[in-house]
Amino acid sequence: MKNSLIKRSIAKVIRNNIGLSILLVFVICGVVVTSLIPPQILKYIVDNNLVPKRYDKLLTLAASYIGVILFVGIFDFVKEAILAILGQKITKEIRIEMMEKLERINAVFFSANSSGTVVSRFTNDVDAINSLFTSGIIGMMVDCFKLIGIVISIWTFSSKLGIVTILLMPAIYGLTRLFQKRMLKSQIENRILIGKVNNHISESLKNIQMIKSYSKESYMEENYKRYLLDNYKTIEKVNFYDSIYSPLIQLTRAVVIAFIVVLSSKQLNFLGISLGMVAASIELISNLFTPIENLGMELQDIQQAVSGIRRVNDFYSESEDDPKQHKLKAQNIIPNREAVKLSFNYITFQYEEGINVLQNIDLSLKPNEKVTFVGRTGVGKTTLFKLIMGLLKPTKGNITINGVDVYDIPNSEKRKVFGYVDQNFHIIKGTVADQISLQDESITRKQIEKAIDFVGLTEYVEAMKKGLDTEVVSDNLFSQGQKQLLAIARAIVTNPPILLLDEITANLDSITEEKIVSVLEKTSESHTILSISHRLSSMIASDTVVILEHGRVKNSGSPEVLLESDDWYRSHIALEKLTWS
Known part of the structure; x- marks a missing residue:
């Protein structure tokens, strides 16, 4: 640019x-x-x-x-x-x-x-x-x-005084910049330390129960005192430079004026200028300091x-x-919900050149198939979901729905194709209805009510003062489980044929988890569902499980087949049963 x-x-x-x-x-x-x-x-x-x-x-x-x-x-x-x-x-x-x-x-x-x-x-x-x-x-x-005007004006009075003025300017500028740099350095240090003080207060309040539980009050107090003391010292530096600079400039101005007066006196008459010129020169010299001081700040x-x-x-x-094909419409890509064919065509993806996050993923999913992706943390499962939704473009290969590259689908159409749910529900400014529609005017009130009813929140929402029109001003209006149900309602409100579930039960207790899973089971008949699960034993009933390792497909098959043939899958199922028993 x-x-x-x-x-x-x-x-x-x-x-x-x-x-x-x-x-x-x-x-x-x-x-x-x-x-x-x-x-x-x-x-x-x-x-x-x-x-x-x-x-x-x-x-x-x-x-x-x-x-x-x-x-x-x-x-x-x-x-x-x-x-x-x-x-x-x-x-x-x-x-x-x-x-x-x-x-x-x-x-x-x-x-x-x-x-x-x-x-x-x-x-x-x-x-x-x-x-x-x-x-x-x-x-x-x-x-x-x-500055040019002041120098010219003084020069017209006396060339000697003009030379003195020109020589004086670098000295004043150097002095000004010296103090400004030191003050700026101290102010930056002060801002950093203020941030530390504020952060310490915030962290102390957020973790107050843990601090009290482990008797760490004195430790936190000592840290706070240290931050305050360091902050106090930097403020003292700023005040010191500020208090010295102004008198120093005033003293310099007074010395220069006295110097002009002495040189213009009757005894010396070195400058050879009139009394009026002396008075004008003194005012011009006084005015010289302000623009020089400003120049330092402006620089x-x-x-x-x-x-x-x-x-x-x-x-x-x-x-x-890359430019999207804006003529592509969801109904043209998927004219029949019973014929959704999602294909991964040897995709490889890199965030950084030379480092493969995913490599040669080759899968072909059947219409309305339920697939769960599993593997260690950092293996690329969430990245794969971003590629499926066309948010990222594969470094090699492509992902297609009925032969259409997902990356070419316009963003305005994606919500009609994909419903995405992750473990965090992000509240937006607006009503309960807005949390579902995301203020999309094409989504009707009836669709919102249907989505709320589907996830089982109708009774809870109707008990609110204004129902769906209740303003959501705080996260506390809904529990964690209810937020996850709202996230599902937000994803299914447009009735998209493909649902993507990214570890949606990771932060839930077992009872709430069962409720979420039961709600999702209801969607399984008419949707292709791709999920990432942190616990294999709590997966939605899947037709296929894909095990990812080092960015590649290590193994895939039905849960029953993998339980018999894959040691990693079998050991994790056994370990989870032991942990949760």
Whole structure:
């Protein structure tokens, strides 16, 4: 992309806000020019009124001086307002493009990056880019122009004083950057330690029962005190640098002003300038410190923004899904529910090049067949389900339903083909009905009621104040078992021909597990069911069990055949019976 996203967003905002952009250029010029006028008025007042003791125009000149300063403030206010407006518009455009990219991005990206990392791209990194425009480049340009104007103004008074000013600027900038870097380092350390303190409090509250059970109160308290002490020390550093920097700058300013006054005195007269020029030079020198101090902060903002641009660029360069065949419809792929043929055609999959997660999986399932995939943790069972739903694309081979590659099925049609249930039920903002429909307007009220009734939750939902229209504001409204039943209702509400069950009884007690399994048994007559089970003895009645090992199909067959022929399967069944007896 090479910054094309950023450039495109900025160019689009400028094109759509030509008037505002022209006004911004005008007020920037206004800020720079008007900030140089007050010292000139001061020079004129001293040389033409105070020294010759002519007071007739003094009031008018004083009013002009105040008026120009007022205009400086107005121009500066308008500049900041326009920058804030344009900056937010640019931020919005970047985030819109990033969201569009997110919809096209390959699912492998989400396996390699946590949700917090992705959110950080949209928030912190884009905010850093926003600061590049609002307080970075524009601010640096304004301050550079101010510095150039100040140097030129002083040079017109005295070339010697101009040279002194030029030599003074690097010293002031170096001093400013030294303090800013140290303060930034301390602030970063402080933010890290604040995170540790907050995390310690959260962990203590979450694990309070375990802490009390094992008498670890004093241990947690000592850790908390240590984090607080470290945090206190970093705050002290920040306060120390902050308290020293301002007086040091004030002292430097006073020394420079005293130096100018001495050089301009009647005894030395080294600079050869009038009293008015001395007064104007003092004001200009005083004004020199602010833009130099700002430049240090702006450079810091630009550095942070550049790193933000790189991360956004990396995100925008991520590989995308291949274009879907949007003309494909679920009813055309599966015209007859009794003729669903799911085939795994020698599929191999890699998250990282050269490392096979799955290798040469070759299976052909019959219509309405019940298949359970088993194997050790990390063998690739969940990855296989993602491939079946077309969320990931096989590195080699393909998976087809009635000859149609599942990866080509549009996302809008997938819910009509697949029903997916895992061990976690994710609550969304909305009513009980919304938890089932996921706010899909194509799903009718009757379908929702039928799904709720199928999983046996009708009585419980009707007992609520507003029934299906009850707002779900807390996870506590449903038990873990009821959440799993809701997950099943969410999966079957569109009556998809293929159900995928990913260890759905992993976190349930045996009684709740039996209820879940009995509900799923009812679906078995009209669905092809693929399941992953953590306990072989609690599997839904399966026609076929597929044992995966090292990413390959180690063995497959009916449960009865495997019990006789496969040592691994037989030993696990025996071990579970011993454990649960």
